[in-house]
Amino acid sequence: MRCLALTVAAALLALPAAADTIRIATFNAALERPYAGALLRDIERGTEDVMAAVSVIAAVQPDIILINELDHDPQRRAALAFQQRLSEAGVDLPHVFTAPVNAGELTGLDLDGDGSLTGPRDAHGFGRWPGHYGMALFSRYPVGEVRTFQTELWRDVPDSRMPQDHFGLEAENLLRLSSKSHWDVELRLPGAPLHLLAAHPTPPVFDGPEDANGRRNADEIAFWLRYLDGEPVVDDTGEARPIGPAPVVVLGDLNADPADGDGWHDVIAALLAHPRVQDTEPRSQMAATLTGGVNAAHQGDPALDTADWNDERGPGNLRVDYVLPDAALEVVGSGVFWPMEDQPLAAEAAVSDHRLVWVDIRWDPASD
Numbered sequence: 001m002r003c004l005a006l007t008v009a010a011a012l013l014a015l016p017a018a019a020d021t022i023r024i025a026t027f028n029a030a031l032e033r034p035y036a037g038a039l040l041r042d043i044e045r046g047t048e049d050v051m052a053a054v055s056v057i058a059a060v061q062p063d064i065i066l067i068n069e070l071d072h073d074p075q076r077r078a079a080l081a082f083q084q085r086l087s088e089a090g091v092d093l094p095h096v097f098t099a100p101v102n103a104g105e106l107t108g109l110d111l112d113g114d115g116s117l118t119g120p121r122d123a124h125g126f127g128r129w130p131g132h133y134g135m136a137l138f139s140r141y142p143v144g145e146v147r148t149f150q151t152e153l154w155r156d157v158p159d160s161r162m163p164q165d166h167f168g169l170e171a172e173n174l175l176r177l178s179s180k181s182h183w184d185v186e187l188r189l190p191g192a193p194l195h196l197l198a199a200h201p202t203p204p205v206f207d208g209p210e211d212a213n214g215r216r217n218a219d220e221i222a223f224w225l226r227y228l229d230g231e232p233v234v235d236d237t238g239e240a241r242p243i244g245p246a247p248v249v250v251l252g253d254l255n256a257d258p259a260d261g262d263g264w265h266d267v268i269a270a271l272l273a274h275p276r277v278q279d280t281e282p283r284s285q286m287a288a289t290l291t292g293g294v295n296a297a298h299q300g301d302p303a304l305d306t307a308d309w310n311d312e313r314g315p316g317n318l319r320v321d322y323v324l325p326d327a328a329l330e331v332v333g334s335g336v337f338w339p340m341e342d343q344p345l346a347a348e349a350a351v352s353d354h355r356l357v358w359v360d361i362r363w364d365p366a367s368d
Helices: 002-011 038-045 047-060 076-090 210-229 263-271 283-291 292-297
Strands: 023-026 064-068 095-098 135-139 142-150 182-189 191-200 248-253 322-323 330-339 354-364
Touching: 023 047, 023 135, 023 248, 023 322, 038 076, 047 076, 047 330, 047 354, 064 191, 064 248, 064 263, 076 135, 095 142, 095 182, 182 210, 182 322, 191 210, 191 283, 191 292, 210 248, 263 322, 322 354
Parallel strands: 023 064, 191 248
Antiparallel strands: 023 354, 064 135, 095 135, 142 182, 182 191, 248 322, 330 354
């Protein structure tokens, strides 16, 4: 059954990457679990949502993929078990990078004022346990140098949007910027390195008039603006240095649409327009048909949407997942894996409220 589905699904996309073409993808697979160890258990059991995510990735056949909402554990057991599931489905991605995230890392303070110090909103990033809502990068190519930016304080961000007097001085002095983490992961491609800039900012909702989550989402996205501009940023080892000259790809569920929904539209728009990267505007035929409910009032092109949210209460479908290649790279294809309802793997794709986004680049280091 799985082989048949994958064979049929191959017709929905371009052929898997050729020798000089690399397919890079991002996918919020919605595989988070409410307590530690549950995801590993479910991967080993092969639960429906796990196998649906595997089937979607196998249909796309990426060479590199960032998965958001894949819970992190210190031994990487869940990520390695998922890697094995991918291998069994014909997706050979032998190199895995994952690291701690701020979700579920308690601050020791009652940030939400409910009288408890141990709730999910009392952590540096919303989460029920350390590693909740983690992320992992799977690659056909070896991992080189990695810089992580998990611990930068929100208050220390230049022109920080942190709401004044909302959290209290003690919280302002320790709350981190990144709700999960920001990563600069070097991959050793043939002839030259490629740097993956990965993150999963907090959604700009679930707060009050102070707009704390909206402001934090904006500053998390603006982190990449600072980094791409060449600002020396202090990483988790304490070293401050700017981004290097190697080509980059910014990717992840950024939880922001440049035209619709909540959030600071100008910040994500600035990232899409940054001269260091290019926006290939991946799209799908299915998303273009979903214009009912609140979607009718949206300003953005519906074909670009990557998340399928409530059409009646809102926010409707939005573009929030991105793969933004370096402006110097040649792009030869892109898309959003969102099959039409009568096509194979439509049900599997709908297990997550996000859809996988992919971009193909021509890799020719001899021309660099």
